Amino acid sequence: MANLIEVKNLKKYFKTNRGLLHAVDDVSFSIEKGKTLGVVGESGCGKSTLGRTVIHLHEKTSGEIWFEGKDISDVNKQQLKDLREDMQMIFQDPFSSLNPRMSVSQLIAEPLLIYKKCGSRQELEERVTKLMDTVGLAQRLYNSYPHELDGGRRQRIGIARALALEPKFIVCDEPVSALDVSIQAQIINLMQDLQEEHQLTYMFITHDMSVVRHISDDIMVMYLGMMVEFCDSEEIFHNRFHPYTKALLDAVPIPTVKAKKERRLIKGEITSPINPGNECRFAKRCPYADEACFASTPAAEEVCPGHFVACHHVREINNLK
């Protein structure tokens, strides 16, 4: 199938007082229509910045973004407005992403009004009612305000707002992280149903490994602004090649008895992405690091079909040819 979105060598640097902060550094990927790309990594690895840059919420520093075969790297205001119809975002925090002074129906109607999608008041009401049904919000909440609702219902409003314009591509930035597990499962199921129904393409950003495996077709692991591993979501749970991916997955607590295994714990913490040198960004925490790792930044290479890893020693570590 055709790629809906294609990103080539995307970079996003922020100017800070202490130097250039490399939030996203030379990331390339593509997502097929109707598929989900899971982006995982720890806080500060640039995964949210990546999502926001792709849909032009941040202006990129350099690189190319292609959407449905068209180059959308540089767009003017009007083009961007048209683009937003097709690209939407679901935000992490359903407590701060909704205007507290707007009712549920006003919140859901807002995108429809901005894009003048409805000719009459009646049509607008019908569309809002239908959207509330789609995301599982009871009609009695039509005139409620966000503070009256719990996190799960608020996140449903966020989803309804993102769906209102019938987009093709949705960036989901930690959409379930603020929710309790039982509610989290409801929202994940809802998002999967909607994806099937509307042929949606997701870029799903999260730090939760079990959620990402559940929902994604492909997974990209990021570390300090760079992609360290990219492959099929099944593959990564059986064959993970990058030392960081291994440590990250080993650190996930598993809810079964006797899952206590010897963990390859990594020492230390994420370093600063400000003015990084020409070295592997993970080298300072990597158990396999040697001079080569501090001498140059490894580029991503395809170690087996569809499986990309950015590590100088990937072959030695994993006994690959």
Added chain:
Amino acid sequence: MSKILEIKDLTIHYVTDDEVVKAVNDISITLEEGESLGLVGETGAGKTTTAMGILGLVPNPPGKIIGGEVIYKGKNLLKLSEAEMRKIRGHEISMIFQDPMTALNPVLTVGDQIMEVIRLHQKVSKAEAMKRAMDMMEMVGIEGGRCNEYPHQFSGGMKQRIVIAIALACNPSLLIADEPTTALDVTIQAQVLDLIDNLKKKFNTSLLLITHDLGVVAEVCDKVAIVYAGRIVEYGNLESIYNNPKHPYTNGLFGSIPDFSKKAHRLNPIRGLMPDPSNLPEGCAFAERCPNATDECRKRQPPVVEVEPGHSVRCLMFEKEGR
């Protein structure tokens, strides 16, 4: 082993002019020396209020301890005066708070903050206390030389280590950890959990771990109590709860977590929402969301039934099976 903490029928309500929030209802748990118990539940289940109840920190008003006993080494903590309680807090029972970003005082150096608890409970000189504070920092894996730095100079994981150092500074017999790793990244979480586990073994400290993460519990705890709407719905050792969960809520919780080892097409969430603790139903609080609920469930409060030795469930389905 001897019992270090026994909570009997603890009930805590928050009473305001308009409503009574029944945060904790008849919670009973026991903790042996050196043992760790996981208190698991969702937001608003009453986990933190239980911990605050043990330490006598429930804000009053509006919080009110309606009934029950908290027996620590033979003493009922609820009957102690504030001055007596202050000697226990931080000394014999200490707490690790959820959010390391707000638990530390931003205008005091971390060394001073660790020293504070040592100087408060033990008669030692300032220099000696500082030395002990630096030792504590080394123990949690931070250079002692950084004791004159302020909290903002440390990362989230390191701040949580400082909070742990403060909690362990007086070598307490009981440690209450309220979501100690929720604010941290997984790799840092693994480091902090290992640290807590090692220190617990070294000093034979008992641990009450409050969390919503069943994975964390499986790594650290011996016993588990599942809390729903202020009540313990299932209680037992780790193996019996994880391998043989009985209560429909416990089953629902396990069904809601995406399985890490295999890929399922759909999750089995619990439908609906937790009831409002200011308006709990007469019968079982879980009845509205329970797939097996009958009319009887809505009418009366299910009793605690022991389904196997040391494994008890609060559900009518098991009433007949019980002994």
